[in-house]
Amino acid sequence: MNQRSAVYLDLLGILLAIVAALVIGIFVIFLVSDEPVAALQALLIEPFTTLFSFGSILNRMIPLVFTGLAIVVVFQSGVFSMGAEGQLYIGALTGALVAVYLPEMSPWIHIPLVVLASLIGGALYGFLPGVLKAYFKADEIVSTLMFNFIATLFVSYLLNYVFKAPDSGGFARLPFVQESAKLGPIFDGFPTHAGFLLALLAALAVYLLLYKTKTGYELRTVGKNPLFAEYGGIKPKKVLILSIAISGALAGLGGTVEVIGLHGTLKDNFSAGLGFDGIIVSLLARNHPIAVLLSAFFYAYLQVGGQIMQANSDVPRDLAIIIQALLVIFVSSQAIFAYLKQRKLMSSRGGERVAK
Amino acid sequence: MLSSLWEQTINLTLFVILLRMMPPILLGALGGLMTDRAGVINIGIEGLMLVSAFTSVAAGSATGSWIIGMAAGVLAAMIVSYAMAFFSLKMNVDIIVTGFAVNIFGAGITVLMMSILYDSHGSYVPENPVSIPNVVIPFLDQIPFIGKLLSGHNLMVWVSILAVVFCYYLLYHTPYGTHLRATGEEPGAARSLGIPVVRIQYSALVWSGFFAGLAGSYLSMGMTSMFVRDMTAGTGFLALAVVIFGNRNPFGILAGSAVFALATAMTMIIETTPGNVIPSQFIKMVPYIVTIVALVVYAIRKHRKTLFT
Numbered sequence: 289m290n291q292r293s294a295v296y297l298d299l300l301g302i303l304l305a306i307v308a309a310l311v312i313g314i315f316v317i318f319l320v321s322d323e324p325v326a327a328l329q330a331l332l333i334e335p336f337t338t339l340f341s342f343g344s345i346l347n348r349m350i351p352l353v354f355t356g357l358a359i360v361v362v363f364q365s366g367v368f369s370m371g372a373e374g375q376l377y378i379g380a381l382t383g384a385l386v387a388v389y390l391p392e393m394s395p396w397i398h399i400p401l402v403v404l405a406s407l408i409g410g411a412l413y414g415f416l417p418g419v420l421k422a423y424f425k426a427d428e429i430v431s432t433l434m435f436n437f438i439a440t441l442f443v444s445y446l447l448n449y450v451f452k453a454p455d456s457g458g459f460a461r462l463p464f465v466q467e468s469a470k471l472g473p474i475f476d477g478f479p480t481h482a483g484f485l486l487a488l489l490a491a492l493a494v495y496l497l498l499y500k501t502k503t504g505y506e507l508r509t510v511g512k513n514p515l516f517a518e519y520g521g522i523k524p525k526k527v528l529i530l531s532i533a534i535s536g537a538l539a540g541l542g543g544t545v546e547v548i549g550l551h552g553t554l555k556d557n558f559s560a561g562l563g564f565d566g567i568i569v570s571l572l573a574r575n576h577p578i579a580v581l582l583s584a585f586f587y588a589y590l591q592v593g594g595q596i597m598q599a600n601s602d603v604p605r606d607l608a609i610i611i612q613a614l615l616v617i618f619v620s621s622q623a624i625f626a627y628l629k630q631r632k633l634m635s636s637r638g639g640e641r642v643a644k
Numbered sequence: 645m646l647s648s649l650w651e652q653t654i655n656l657t658l659f660v661i662l663l664r665m666m667p668p669i670l671l672g673a674l675g676g677l678m679t680d681r682a683g684v685i686n687i688g689i690e691g692l693m694l695v696s697a698f699t700s701v702a703a704g705s706a707t708g709s710w711i712i713g714m715a716a717g718v719l720a721a722m723i724v725s726y727a728m729a730f731f732s733l734k735m736n737v738d739i740i741v742t743g744f745a746v747n748i749f750g751a752g753i754t755v756l757m758m759s760i761l762y763d764s765h766g767s768y769v770p771e772n773p774v775s776i777p778n779v780v781i782p783f784l785d786q787i788p789f790i791g792k793l794l795s796g797h798n799l800m801v802w803v804s805i806l807a808v809v810f811c812y813y814l815l816y817h818t819p820y821g822t823h824l825r826a827t828g829e830e831p832g833a834a835r836s837l838g839i840p841v842v843r844i845q846y847s848a849l850v851w852s853g854f855f856a857g858l859a860g861s862y863l864s865m866g867m868t869s870m871f872v873r874d875m876t877a878g879t880g881f882l883a884l885a886v887v888i889f890g891n892r893n894p895f896g897i898l899a900g901s902a903v904f905a906l907a908t909a910m911t912m913i914i915e916t917t918p919g920n921v922i923p924s925q926f927i928k929m930v931p932y933i934v935t936i937v938a939l940v941v942y943a944i945r946k947h948r949k950t951l952f953t
Binding site for chain 2 (some may be wrong): 320369420424425429430435436438441444479567571607608609614615617620621
């Protein structure tokens with residue numbers, strides 16, 4: 289079987305998985321709703337009917353692209369980091385501090401500085417569990433989960449006790465960011481902010497990094513076969529730390545883009561699981577950086593649809609969460625793909641036999 | 645502040661709170677242990693607990709019986725964990741991915757059912773709450789110190805401690821336990837000896853559903869009498885940390901759970917002490933930092949010879 293038809297089969301399998309998850313979701317809607325048609329229309333069609341809701345899909349998609357890419361990098365390197373959430377908070381913190389406390393200046397200088405600060409903050413916070421794993425063999429799944437809690441609490445402490453904006457009342461936040469650090473709308477009258485372009489750039493950068501550079505080759509080789517990589521002279525410890533630091537930088541940038549694009553300030557508990565959503569996005573994209581754009585869009589579409597459905601019908605938006613969980617399982621069910629590939633293989637062999 | 649903490653240690657309040665906080669961590673960790681020793685670590689304990697917590701309180705308050713509630717919760721968690729096993733072992737989905745999906749699923753399905761059945765998005769407080777009873781030991785509870793030490797604790801406290809003994813017996817003193825450990829250590833070798841590896845892993849995952857189910861029903865019918873969305877708040881993840889902290893051994897896990905419950909209990913006491921100057925965020929961080937330190941210490945102990953080479 290040649291490589292191209294393998295890719296097609298993979299795509300077919302993913303489409304089947306999406307259809308299966310949606311069918312189950314629709315079935316549940318018919319089961320629980322008195323107005324299933326209205327609910328379905330709200331979930332699936334209405335997100336596309338107005339410029340505003342379409343724009344909010346793109347806005348939703350932006351942080352998911354960043355955290356999705358963050359997970360792509362670690363998963364491709366064979367590192368099971370669940371730490372995007374914590375790295376996102378730390379990156380958002382360092383980025384937001386630069387955005388708020390540096391004086392007004394040209395946006396062409398200020399925004400790159402903010403981006404740089406968030407990259408460094410996120411990368412350092414990824415570096416930590418990376419070092420613990422590489423030199424102390426501390427399991428990264430558990431350690432990154434713990435680091436997530438610590439980051440959220442630490443940022444919450446700083447927001448409540450150290451940097452709290454005097455006028456923020458019960459919901460702690462930083463002062464608003466400088467005008468020159470804000471990402472405006474892509475064009476006037478459209479709700480999507482310029483972070484969208486950064487997200488596209490990031491996807492391209494991760495693609496080039498993974499598939500067109502020596503470092504990317506090393507990351508992927510360690511992910512596929514660590515022993516082989518080591519025999520080949522690649523240092524697995526270096527790769528491990530590097531991959532989780534790059535992942536942290538991406539997640540951190542995602543957090544900062546939310547701050548300077550969407551909220552205009554750093555709020556307590558602003559993320560609510562964006563880092564974990566990144567895991568879903570990456571799995572749906574089969575850990576490919578360009579496909580992350582599609583899966584993040586689809587994921588954001590489901591979320592916006594779920595919200596509209598909750599507002600316009602009697603079905604709560606949590607149904608969308610269940611569809612997401614089913615999607616993860618179905619898309620990852622490799623047995624389905626193996627089965628499909630085998631059938632294809634058998635039919636092609638059969639063809640050969642006839643030809644002989 | 646320290647004096648108040650000391651006072652509450654002496655009059656056993658700290659100990660009582662510790663025992664109150666321990667069962668969900670301990671039971672969750674025992675569930676994690678069974679899967680870990682079988683080589684299919686279940687990171688979906690959190691989601692399983694949520695499913696059981698909601699099912700328990702819903703079935704319990706509908707029937708007026710905590711036993712039915714608990715049975716329904718445990719059964720629901722076991723069904724979900726069986727589905728997990730199916731997708732992992734039959735459909736070849738990575739066990740980490742399945743566990744992760746179960747966590748999302750648990751958070752979603754409980755809130756969905758809550759809003760369908762009770763029209764609420766945040767929490768459900770039953771009108772006629774039922775709870776798992778406390779065990780008051782007659783006569784003993786009259787004795788000042790020993791009474792508070794042993795009597796009046798929730799039934800699930802004793803169940804969870806018995807569960808430790810049960811797990812120990814099961815893992816180390818039955819053929820099934822030997823097979824399970826062999827499966828986790830070296831599945832290939834186990835298979836060549838005729839051990840039904842897949843069936844053992846199925847059973848290990850269902851055990852994790854059983855223990856997480858007990859933990860969940862205690863959350864909604866023992867520690868509280870209601871269901872709140874995402875009420876596990878990371879307990880399932882802590883439980884995984886305890887598995888490693890406790891050296892993957894039932895009694896080690898008992899000790900580990902006690903340490904974590906102690907940290908939580910101290911957090912509660914310090915937070916409610918008047919004149920407290922420590923921000924609550926720092927106190928809440930303690931268990932997580934302890935986990936990371938424990939992870940490192942455990943790993944150093946285990947790999948002492950191979951580290952730094």
